[in-house]
Amino acid sequence: MVTRERAVELVEAQPARERQESHPAARPPEVAVDDVEEHALGWLVHCQSVAYIRSRRFEDMLVGQGPYLVDRLDGSIHHIPVTTHVGENWEALYLEQVRGVRPPDPLLTAVRALVDSEGTTAAMRHLRKHAPALRPQQAKAYVTAVRDGGEPPEELVSLTRKPDPCPPLGIETLAGPVREPPGGEGGVPRSSGDAHG
Template identity: 70%
Template sequence: MDQETITIRLTRDQAFVLSDWLYQVMFQSDDLEGIVHDRAVWSPIYAISGTLDKTLSEIFMPGYDPRLEAAKERLCDCSGRGPKSGCAMVNDEGQVTKERAVQLVEGLLSSEQQESPWLPEAAVCDVREHALGWLVTWQSVEYIRSRDLEKMLVGHGPYLVDRQDGSIHHIPVTTYRGVDWEQLYLQQVRGARPPGPLIAAVRAFVQSDGTIAAMRHLRKQAPLLTPQQAKAYVMALREGAEPPEELATSLTRKREICPPLPIETLSAPAQ
């Protein structure tokens, strides 16, 4: 009898969907005999099911149902049958849903694994909502499955899936833990103007002590400003406007000794 083994290659999406189907047939519906009449086929079915259960971390992770629907949808897209309606891509306000965020990050992790097969296989392990989008944490599959600390990946921060367009951004762990990363994100990614560090104080001097006193205070706090620049800064505030950006930030902001690591954009807005 030939006992030579063979190898079957499946993508993680294929394995995940197949594992769920086998579980439904074998343990939930108890209808394996009704579906597969030839009992000889049961042996390979049980072998495949057992291998999937031991290999797939997805079946033990939170958010099982939305991740399963996302995997089914990706497979339908690849097969040309079109997406299913079970996993909404955006909500009623046109913002990216949690399910879509997980799908996008899992797709990115899969692409990175294919491009660099020597890297540890990774998977999503937690998702938290944030005003800017979805903070997605990922870990090595081996750690998720075994909880062995030696298998844990360290030194990386979470991914932020932008709520507006589905783009993915890596927040370095030191930046995430140590600074106002939300403001940094708004500046670096969305192009928001950083708040001037002296605007509120100088505006208060203008209102309480007048223009000359405000200029003196400003030049004391920002000695690099020339008298003409200080005047332009204060006059803008007196007229209810914002001072020119180069005066409000570059010349009045103190230089950081150890600036935070920048937030890295990993993928463009999702289609």
Template identity: 45%
Template structure:
């Protein structure tokens, strides 16, 4: 069973992931944080609000229209309940559409009562009035099941209920059990195929298992771009890359361990170069130097990374997760 602290942490991990990846669908994730969490029949309802509202409780900063998250108490899966659905009978929708439980049959109890009070013929008559679409043989099968103390066939039970005329906005499942399912993050020597041999931001201080990686300490001191303004342009370039891989593991500033987590682990690309998501932090806050060839590449793109199509992402992922038979010379 998932407890309250675990539920809150699962939502926080998902928000961190959204902030790092800057996904279009949840742009609001950058500006919100967990506000309250309350226990529910299905698990934990977690409400998020704007950071400014959480800090000040000023109604002017409150977000409207953001439905709660539900962390399933059984498996830790995370779901977003649209506010219009939450204000309706969302529990039935969750029970049936998410957990896969059969929808209730409102006619069954009436037929059981008719069977007990007046017998089989009266029960058949009651059923034909309640569900005129059932054929006579189907009605008999339905009543026979109830008379035997069993549940009617689900297909027959579904036909005793009028179809929905106004469908609720679906509940969106955001992650599977126990949080966001991480993408496979290949080991450094599998990341060949793009330029350079290692991702930008692959330093030995961050990856102790790769002692041959360049030193982060030696890269401090500015980006060698000629003017200070290029540092902010470079940071914008790095932040705007296309996501290749992401995981829920949090990254930290190895140069200032007391700082809060930087965000989730990720790998970005512009189709030619690729880099770790936390590299932008080291550029902005520690003025880390990057290779001149990459700076020239970014400048040639007018400090805006090219768009990478879904097909290109798929191809790059294939190359990253299937390392070549022979590594490049010198490895």
């Protein structure tokens, strides 16, 4: 488990490294941790310009900077774009993109109930009505998997979800997971991609 103090330490190293690696002419303003929130997934660490932290003047504020999430399980660091963070489903997006958790199947419960109560044909009819992207043989494979007590394959389930007309910006993994040396905290994050802050 990653502590609050360790999360702050990991995030503070991130913008400092980015600033140091940038060209002097395009160097971003110096930033520091301004707020930390505990979340079920980890620690949401909000950074802001040092000038704003000192002055609290609007003109010194960095606008559009979303928080970093330090994963509670492995200490990996992820940047959540501000437009994604203010949305309702950033947690589900994180679980899907970072932890590989499959999003829920919107039709599975109804199809399972129909298979049990009215049979395979009624379940297929309902499925095709609510997921027209499924071809007849795909709908049959989906319902057969449910009838046999299993889960339909993800490639079929993905066709039951309505596409988001304005999909959120992706969550960017900046570093991690953290390798801790034997005997305690203090490991250095392994970078898993270019950092864009």
